[in-house]
Amino acid sequence: xxxxxxxxxxxxxxxxxxxxxxxxxxxxxxxxxxxxxxxxxxxxxxxxxxxxxxxxxxxxxxxxxxxxxxxxxxxxxxxxxxxxxxxxxxxxxxxxxxxxxxxxxxxxxxxxxxxxxxxxxxxxxxxxxxxxxxxxxxxxxxxxxxxxxxxxxxxxxxxxxxxxxxxxxxxxxxxxxxxxxxxxxxxxxxxxxxxxxxxxxxxxxxxxxxxxxxxxxxxxxxxxxxxxxxxxxxxxxxxxxxxxxxxxxxxxxxxxxxxxxxxxxxxxxxxxxxxxxxxxxxxxxxxxxxxxxxxxxxxxxxxxxxxxxxxxxxxxxxxxxxxxxxxxxxxxxxxxxxxxxxxxxxxxxxxxxxxxxxxxxxxxxx
Numbered sequence: 329x330x331x332x333x334x335x336x337x338x339x340x341x342x343x344x345x346x347x348x349x350x351x352x353x354x355x356x357x358x359x360x361x362x363x364x365x366x367x368x369x370x371x372x373x374x375x376x377x378x379x380x381x382x383x384x385x386x387x388x389x390x391x392x393x394x395x396x397x398x399x400x401x402x403x404x405x406x407x408x409x410x411x412x413x414x415x416x417x418x419x420x421x422x423x424x425x426x427x428x429x430x431x432x433x434x435x436x437x438x439x440x441x442x443x444x445x446x447x448x449x450x451x452x453x454x455x456x457x458x459x460x461x462x463x464x465x466x467x468x469x470x471x472x473x474x475x476x477x478x479x480x481x482x483x484x485x486x487x488x489x490x491x492x493x494x495x496x497x498x499x500x501x502x503x504x505x506x507x508x509x510x511x512x513x514x515x516x517x518x519x520x521x522x523x524x525x526x527x528x529x530x531x532x533x534x535x536x537x538x539x540x541x542x543x544x545x546x547x548x549x550x551x552x553x554x555x556x557x558x559x560x561x562x563x564x565x566x567x568x569x570x571x572x573x574x575x576x577x578x579x580x581x582x583x584x585x586x587x588x589x590x591x592x593x594x595x596x597x598x599x600x601x602x603x604x605x606x607x608x609x610x611x612x613x614x615x616x617x618x619x620x621x622x623x624x625x626x627x628x629x630x631x632x633x634x635x636x637x638x639x640x641x642x643x644x645x646x647x648x649x650x651x652x653x654x655x656x657x658x659x660x661x662x663x664x665x666x667x668x669x670x671x672x673x674x675x676x677x678x679x680x681x682x683x684x685x686x687x688x689x690x691x692x693x694x
Contacts, residue, residue: 390416417447532587611681
């Protein structure tokens with residue numbers, strides 16, 4: 329098993345809190361670290377073991393993918409990856425390699441331990457998944473059998489107050505999935521002007537009281553801890569709204585987390601690459617936990633499954649386009665009630681999957 333212990337490169341993009349995605353993401357090349365290295369040095373995890381969501385369904389889908397490399401773009405603690413490798417081995421589908429990507433070095437430590445006895449070589453990569461093209465190119469990997477995205481945050485984020493993701497426990501306003509660099513939630517909360525902050529909260533949190541929340545935040549700045557922010561947001565939301573539904577700070581915390589980590593920008597860039605790098609018959613699976621990321625997955629799969637894209641009214645097709653994938657999930661699949669009862673964090677999960685169609689040219693693939 330190999331591990332890249334370097335700091336993940338920061339995206340060379342101009343962050344925009346007004347929702348303008350860059351035309352492209354151009355990171356510097358990933359540096360090589362050699363064949364093997366020592367373990368990452370991080371604080372030991374104090375969170376409960378992360379329970380992978382819809383793990384049987386994910387493993388079943390990727391077990392049907394052809395022989396070859398499997399990529400877990402969000403390996404986390406390695407639960408999905410371990411189940412996928414076991415399912416493929418049981419079905420007689422050789423996995424030549426598992427490329428396990430995560431931007432969180434703590435996650436890679438847990439994944440290394442969990443995948444120590446994996447039935448395939450494992451390459452742990454500290455990077456964002458929008459570097460997928462480059463990661464595969466640098467390893468001489470052309471097309472892959474399967475790709476998995478398990479989006480959002482995990483138990484190791486929420487259950488560790490020092491990471492700053494939870495409004496229920498006091499911690500620094502951080503929210504970085506990769507704590508080695510980049511702006512924190514405190515940077516945004518304490519420096520953005522009110523209009524930009526309101527736009528961010530409405531866009532990424534779909535918070536209808538975004539302007540009230542932003543105004544309250546500006547009045548109470550500087551804010552340094554998660555509980556300080558949660559209380560300011562709670563007080564800004566109308567009392568009638570506070571009596572029902574999730575915690576009033578849920579949407580604001582979601583918005584800040586998405587912005588801090590460029591989650592939607594990275595996902596929008598990575599999904600077409602994942603589809604493009606699939607072997608014929610290869611499968612891509614995405615687990616989303618909120619509507620913004622699920623819409624991106626749905627649109628990416630629908631675009632890849634579309635045939636003619638000519639303007640309406642043309643008498644014959646002029647584009648000559650053929651579908652690249654078939655969508656395997658007409659509607660997003662949801663966890664069953666028993667899984668939700670055992671793992672409440674699975675409640676909002678939505679699974680979508682697509683299979684790469686044979687290339688029309690019939691050419692072979694590496």
